[in-house]
Amino acid sequence: MFAEVEPxxxxxxxxxxxxxxxxxxxxxRKGNAAVxxxxxxxxxxxxxxxxxxxxxxxxxxxxxxxxFRHFAPRVKAFLIKSGSTPSQAExxxxxxxxxxxHKAHLFDPSRASVATWVYTIARNRRIDLLxxxxxxxxxxxxxxxxxxxxxxxxxxxxxxTAHLREALKALPEAQRELIEKAYFGDLSHxxxxxxxxLPLGTIKSRIRLALDxxxxxxx
Amino acid sequence: MSNEIKHHLTDELxxxxxxxxxxxxxxxxxxxxxxxxxxCRAQAESYDALGGCMLQDAPDMVDLADDALDATLAxxxxxxxxxxxxxxxxxxxxxPLRDYVGGGVSDIKWKPVGMGVKQAILPxxxxxxxxxxFIPAGAAMPDHGHKGMELTMVLQGAFSDxxxxxxxxxxxIADEDLEHMPVADISADCICLAVTDAPLKFNxxxxxxxxxxxxx
Ligand SMILES: [Zn+2]
Numbered sequence: 001m002f003a004e005v006e007p008x009x010x011x012x013x014x015x016x017x018x019x020x021x022x023x024x025x026x027x028x029r030k031g032n033a034a035v036x037x038x039x040x041x042x043x044x045x046x047x048x049x050x051x052x053x054x055x056x057x058x059x060x061x062x063x064x065x066x067x068f069r070h071f072a073p074r075v076k077a078f079l080i081k082s083g084s085t086p087s088q089a090e091x092x093x094x095x096x097x098x099x100x101x102h103k104a105h106l107f108d109p110s111r112a113s114v115a116t117w118v119y120t121i122a123r124n125r126r127i128d129l130l131x132x133x134x135x136x137x138x139x140x141x142x143x144x145x146x147x148x149x150x151x152x153x154x155x156x157x158x159x160x161t162a163h164l165r166e167a168l169k170a171l172p173e174a175q176r177e178l179i180e181k182a183y184f185g186d187l188s189h190x191x192x193x194x195x196x197x198l199p200l201g202t203i204k205s206r207i208r209l210a211l212d213x214x215x216x217x218x219x
Numbered sequence: 220m221s222n223e224i225k226h227h228l229t230d231e232l233x234x235x236x237x238x239x240x241x242x243x244x245x246x247x248x249x250x251x252x253x254x255x256x257x258x259c260r261a262q263a264e265s266y267d268a269l270g271g272c273m274l275q276d277a278p279d280m281v282d283l284a285d286d287a288l289d290a291t292l293a294x295x296x297x298x299x300x301x302x303x304x305x306x307x308x309x310x311x312x313x314x315p316l317r318d319y320v321g322g323g324v325s326d327i328k329w330k331p332v333g334m335g336v337k338q339a340i341l342p343x344x345x346x347x348x349x350x351x352x353f354i355p356a357g358a359a360m361p362d363h364g365h366k367g368m369e370l371t372m373v374l375q376g377a378f379s380d381x382x383x384x385x386x387x388x389x390x391x392i393a394d395e396d397l398e399h400m401p402v403a404d405i406s407a408d409c410i411c412l413a414v415t416d417a418p419l420k421f422n423x424x425x426x427x428x429x430x431x432x433x434x435x
Contacts, residue, residue, distance in 0.1 A: 116264075132344075165275065
């Protein structure tokens, strides 16, 4: 994760990131026990994977209710921080959570954690709601008819995400705060500069420093 | 497919795409590049993962209405919104662009701008604009004066300037400091996607970037 995108440069991290996205699942799979077994210290990541798979394969409303109780208050807070009114955020959160149910068959645990997946759905809905804009998404990757991710890919992706999460928690407050503003405040670096009174150069170097630390932590 | 792409998106643009802070035209550019470039796609997914971690560990949570779960289950019972029909494939335009053109390369509604050069403005929101450019083989690109930041990505053919040669998938990032004279390769007509934040306002959404090509 977080390899520098420099022309003609490959490093271990870039390869690792590419490995994570090597395959893409097109069908439901069985036997996800390994996902839960492996994520010591970050149990929820794996738990939520199993929840989504239960929604997908068995329309499991109990699993959905648990997922809802965990993520809906976070999504609502995210939308309010990004500028929604509380009533807009309430309605939008319900739509995001319903989308999660309807798109459960598209969730790929070898490409994203459940939190990442929820984040992308909420972000796209926010753009739709607050800006009334379309959100262009990249073309779907096709890997041929029977390409399914193997357990090793799922486990490594979920573990990497757990590492990233720990690394993010370990960041100095000032750096973490800036990243949070960039993601949750719907603010460009320039707007963060205006809001915090810090020079743009300082904002950029703090964000760069934070990303460097995360990259380092991911090695 | 992406192995030969030499000129990529910057980290700053990839992060902003993931955070959802770019104007629509720049989102279109990023989505189009990611469709052709696995390296940048993996990066973008890493930035999404960062967003996921932030969401997971956000210090604040806001309670939902008491009936929120029931209301959501009712929404679910109402069924999913129908998927938009996928546009037919096209060797030149990746899917995000086909959605904006309303078809493939033969459906682009070109308008001549002189010297055989043609353009087609794509419908995006205010704040930045996107257009497709057609430059006949061997011809020079029109002077499109970089007032703000402009990204140009090659979709067909190639062009060269003082910086380098740019082929399918390559992005040139230019701001007002760049003076160059791009010329299309003689072997094929060149089609590019160009987006700029210049005409409407001074750069409120796009961070001004260090020009990556200066670091090569
Ligand atoms: Zn790239």
